[in-house]
Amino acid sequence: MSVLGKVVRAGVGRRRVQTLVMGLTTMMAVTAAVLGGGLLAAADASFDQGFARQHGAHLTVQFDPAGTTDADLARTVHLPGVTAAAGPYPVLSLASDVGANTSRLPVGLHNPPMAFVARDGTGGPVDDLVLTSGRWVDGPGQVVLSDHNTPLGVGDRLTLPALPGAPALTVVGLARSVGQSADAWVTPAELAALTAPGAAPGREMLYRFAEAATNAQVGADRAALAAAVPPGSMTSAASYLPIKVTADKNTATFVPFVVAFAVIGLAMSVLIIGIVVSGAVGASTRRIGILKALGFTPEQVVRAYVGQALIPATAGTVLGLVLGNLAALPVLARAGEAFGAGVRPVAPWIDLAVAAGALAATAGTALVPALRAGRLRTVEALSVGRTPSAGRGRAVRQLLGRLPLPRAVSLGLAQPFARPGRSATMVAAVVLGSVGVTFGVGLAVSLNVVEDGMMRRYPGLVVAQPLPPIDGPAATHLPDAADLRAVAAKVAAQPGTGRSFTIGRSTVGVAGLAGPTTVVRYDGDSSWGAYRMVSGHWFDGPGQAVVASGFLQATGTHVGETITLTANGRGAPLRIVGEDFDMDESGMLIRTESASLAALDAEVDPMSAEFQIDLKPGTDLNGYLDALGASLKPNGFGPGSYRPPFNPTILSMDALAAMLTAMLVAVAGLGVLNTVLLDTRERVHDLGVYKALGMSPRQTVAMVLTSVAGIGLLAGAVGVPLGVALQRYVVPAMAQAANTRLPADALAVYHLPTLVALVLGGLVIATAGALLPAGWAARTRTATALRTE
Amino acid sequence: MSTPIITVRDVSKTYDEGPPALAGLDLEVRAGEALAVLGPSGSGKSTLLNLVAGLDKPSEGSVTVDGLRVDEMSEAGLARYRRDRIGMVFQFFNLLDDLTVEDNVLLPAQLAGMSRPVARRRAAELLERLGIDRHVRAFPGRLSGGERQRVAVARALMNRPALLLADEPTGALDSASAADVRELLTGLNADGQTIVLVTHDTALAQACASRTIELVDGRIARDVLRTAAAR
Numbered sequence A: 001m002s003v004l005g006k007v008v009r010a011g012v013g014r015r016r017v018q019t020l021v022m023g024l025t026t027m028m029a030v031t032a033a034v035l036g037g038g039l040l041a042a043a044d045a046s047f048d049q050g051f052a053r054q055h056g057a058h059l060t061v062q063f064d065p066a067g068t069t070d071a072d073l074a075r076t077v078h079l080p081g082v083t084a085a086a087g088p089y090p091v092l093s094l095a096s097d098v099g100a101n102t103s104r105l106p107v108g109l110h111n112p113p114m115a116f117v118a119r120d121g122t123g124g125p126v127d128d129l130v131l132t133s134g135r136w137v138d139g140p141g142q143v144v145l146s147d148h149n150t151p152l153g154v155g156d157r158l159t160l161p162a163l164p165g166a167p168a169l170t171v172v173g174l175a176r177s178v179g180q181s182a183d184a185w186v187t188p189a190e191l192a193a194l195t196a197p198g199a200a201p202g203r204e205m206l207y208r209f210a211e212a213a214t215n216a217q218v219g220a221d222r223a224a225l226a227a228a229v230p231p232g233s234m235t236s237a238a239s240y241l242p243i244k245v246t247a248d249k250n251t252a253t254f255v256p257f258v259v260a261f262a263v264i265g266l267a268m269s270v271l272i273i274g275i276v277v278s279g280a281v282g283a284s285t286r287r288i289g290i291l292k293a294l295g296f297t298p299e300q301v302v303r304a305y306v307g308q309a310l311i312p313a314t315a316g317t318v319l320g321l322v323l324g325n326l327a328a329l330p331v332l333a334r335a336g337e338a339f340g341a342g343v344r345p346v347a348p349w350i351d352l353a354v355a356a357g358a359l360a361a362t363a364g365t366a367l368v369p370a371l372r373a374g375r376l377r378t379v380e381a382l383s384v385g386r387t388p389s390a391g392r393g394r395a396v397r398q399l400l401g402r403l404p405l406p407r408a409v410s411l412g413l414a415q416p417f418a419r420p421g422r423s424a425t426m427v428a429a430v431v432l433g434s435v436g437v438t439f440g441v442g443l444a445v446s447l448n449v450v451e452d453g454m455m456r457r458y459p460g461l462v463v464a465q466p467l468p469p470i471d472g473p474a475a476t477h478l479p480d481a482a483d484l485r486a487v488a489a490k491v492a493a494q495p496g497t498g499r500s501f502t503i504g505r506s507t508v509g510v511a512g513l514a515g516p517t518t519v520v521r522y523d524g525d526s527s528w529g530a531y532r533m534v535s536g537h538w539f540d541g542p543g544q545a546v547v548a549s550g551f552l553q554a555t556g557t558h559v560g561e562t563i564t565l566t567a568n569g570r571g572a573p574l575r576i577v578g579e580d581f582d583m584d585e586s587g588m589l590i591r592t593e594s595a596s597l598a599a600l601d602a603e604v605d606p607m608s609a610e611f612q613i614d615l616k617p618g619t620d621l622n623g624y625l626d627a628l629g630a631s632l633k634p635n636g637f638g639p640g641s642y643r644p645p646f647n648p649t650i651l652s653m654d655a656l657a658a659m660l661t662a663m664l665v666a667v668a669g670l671g672v673l674n675t676v677l678l679d680t681r682e683r684v685h686d687l688g689v690y691k692a693l694g695m696s697p698r699q700t701v702a703m704v705l706t707s708v709a710g711i712g713l714l715a716g717a718v719g720v721p722l723g724v725a726l727q728r729y730v731v732p733a734m735a736q737a738a739n740t741r742l743p744a745d746a747l748a749v750y751h752l753p754t755l756v757a758l759v760l761g762g763l764v765i766a767t768a769g770a771l772l773p774a775g776w777a778a779r780t781r782t783a784t785a786l787r788t789e
Numbered sequence B: 001m002s003t004p005i006i007t008v009r010d011v012s013k014t015y016d017e018g019p020p021a022l023a024g025l026d027l028e029v030r031a032g033e034a035l036a037v038l039g040p041s042g043s044g045k046s047t048l049l050n051l052v053a054g055l056d057k058p059s060e061g062s063v064t065v066d067g068l069r070v071d072e073m074s075e076a077g078l079a080r081y082r083r084d085r086i087g088m089v090f091q092f093f094n095l096l097d098d099l100t101v102e103d104n105v106l107l108p109a110q111l112a113g114m115s116r117p118v119a120r121r122r123a124a125e126l127l128e129r130l131g132i133d134r135h136v137r138a139f140p141g142r143l144s145g146g147e148r149q150r151v152a153v154a155r156a157l158m159n160r161p162a163l164l165l166a167d168e169p170t171g172a173l174d175s176a177s178a179a180d181v182r183e184l185l186t187g188l189n190a191d192g193q194t195i196v197l198v199t200h201d202t203a204l205a206q207a208c209a210s211r212t213i214e215l216v217d218g219r220i221a222r223d224v225l226r227t228a229a230a231r
């Protein structure tokens, strides 16, 4: 090390604290940044890359064949804003059963209705399909299935029992449409053959637009299309955004809060590095003067100070990279599984960019005080410490001296006014720590409420569900409608049963919405199993329904409006009385009483039935499960207690937030420690005088602690509202990434006692940071201190 | 003869390196005495004063002041001792530059828990007696050296200490100011204040001391009791 470097370092005095603080704060910022960047990139990459490569459709639109002409559709292609279009493709929604297969599926299993599209090949200006296995259709009796979610493979067969002659199709390939434009593809001739007599296939058009990044933009595009064709002839228009959101959801929900922590962390590290380096310059001003008098150049001085900050910052960056990558792994692994892509680590360019950014920020921040040191005039530098500093804020300090407080306390309170600049930086460090804690606590409470909201899926301790057909349909009785009635009666009669209600699912259409939609129908009093509400209330009579945020968004409807469910050519109007917090099936479920659906005569899928059961107090769970299990087996049902102990996503969010909060608090405390240490060292002579006059160790500690108490309280008072604001901004952003809105109590998590405790938290951070220097001040040998003339 | 107020028994003080600053020193000081400690620079004068003030501990031997074993006290006990029994005056005044003259003088009383109004009455009295009452609201930086040292003496006397310790009280003063402080200390001793002062200033020793000792290499080389007439 250069002579200068040595002297500079010696001038900092006990530099272990400074080194630790700078290293730690950089580590914290880098960890959060790597995590944030990694998740952000992962969230965007998988869907967006595929979508761009395939020229995915922003809107998949179906037109009424009777209401539109070829000319109508051709006109839409040239609308302003449309950048590419494909179609029209004939499309049919068909029910099918599983036929002969090698995928271990029971023959005769009903598939959900699927959209069959007639298409000659995989290519095109929009929705350039990727064959993931097999080949494209080239003749009758062949079908290519979407590889999204189908359990069937190449060679398996489908039957279409509802059509005359119950035709069968052989799967010849699987293809991926990132925008999910169809469930199955056949040749145009095949589609014509599958069209029931008297029916006409719909016409599907695929569009890309110049502007389609947000729901609002896609909504505008949709409106422009609707206006260009005869009124009412556009039967559906599905946006790619819900698909993107679902694909990104896992990682995307993490991004807002991790980014928030990264931003706080970055601000903190710039601040701390600024404090530390300017403190070091201040403490060794005289040395700098002496060195310059001896012939050192300003450049050498600047380099030495910047280097002093860069060494611990580099160590912190390396540690932060390791920590950030480790923390990102479990989150990315889950996302990887969802895309069948395996574990993908954080992209190396993110590591590189974050490291370069962190080091540049450090060097830039250190440069400011270092340049000051370099510019310092030798004469001035040499005279520092000779003339006693004026001492600022005397009026305030005198006023504080008048207060009827113990003198040690009033001296401490006055202390921050002597060095207002330094006090301000300390306030800033504690503010950032306080923002972090407030935000972290709020986030944890919000997540808790959200987790509770997600647990509403399991309202009772016991759920009776259809038994899985483990040994094939022969050994297990597949329940039918009669079984459902029998099971309901048996559950009600079972000793130990408290409250219970039944849930079943039916597939229906919703006027104005493409494709089938699932309605969850309730029998019995479900008020005790109500979901948490975002707005409105749980249904309490027939004709009422609650839907989730996703549904309202997709249909453009609002609470209070009426929707019409359709099935079997009939309609049932339902008034939306509430928006529930329900993330199942992308928030597209409709929940209502069975009675609301009487007019539809829609079949309940017996395999979807669930009996939610609450036990009477004092009932033995295992005994109950055994008894009910034996009783329900002949009906193909079995009870279980499935309520999961925790949600893994929320658990890892909690852990991440706790880690980042702890790091922020530690850095804030160390920032205070560093500053108070510097202060105490500078005032060591005054401390000696105080002690010579009879100040006791306890009074010394009290003085040093009260010198930061005001700072801590002020910082708490500033930081807590900022933290609350941050929570108010970030938590809804997380919810939006998960395509839902939040129940009100998931946002309003701060109550007065919490807020008071959080404000005091600033005080705790500050005093904890000052404790060590306070003890040091109390222990300094007075004789030594007084010799420091 | 009264019992000694200071008893230093066989005291040695060695710092980390180098020869002992004090080597087997014995000393008794009686109430009402004004002891001047003379000697060349580095002979251990300040070290002796620091041991008596409890600012430092002897390596060997015992220091008893007013019946208290200063060398055995805890930090908190020493703080109380300094606050109640002794007052200190230094060469470079050691006033707190960002407190007013009055607040400097009030400090020892306030640290002892005296309420501000009571302490102010006592301070006003002292400042008047020492002739610096027109500077109460001033900051020490504005005062002359002699005035500053008067403030320091006022601060040292605030809690009516049994013992006044002064380390080179005229060392940083011009001759006029030095004479001023000399008179002040002489007057205080005449009123019965026990004083131990370390000085190079023979005029000060001549005027003020009832007894002088001379230290050389940490030992007492000379011990001279002076009659009142000789002063």
Ligand SMILES: Nc1ncnc2c1ncn2[C@@H]1O[C@H](COP(=O)(O)OP(=O)(O)O)[C@@H](O)[C@H]1O
Binding pocket: A783, A784, A787, B015, B016, B018, B020, B021, B039, B040, B041, B042, B043, B044, B045, B046, B047, B048
């Ligand atoms: N805190 C200390 N640490 C190390 N050595 C010291 C300390 N205080 C005094 N000394 C040494 O002890 C000796 C006596 O010093 P001191 O009592 O200050 O002398 P005087 O006041 O007579 O000039 C000197 O050699 C001095 O260097």
Ligand SMILES: [Mg+2]
Binding pocket: B045, B046, B047
């Ligand atoms: Mg000396």
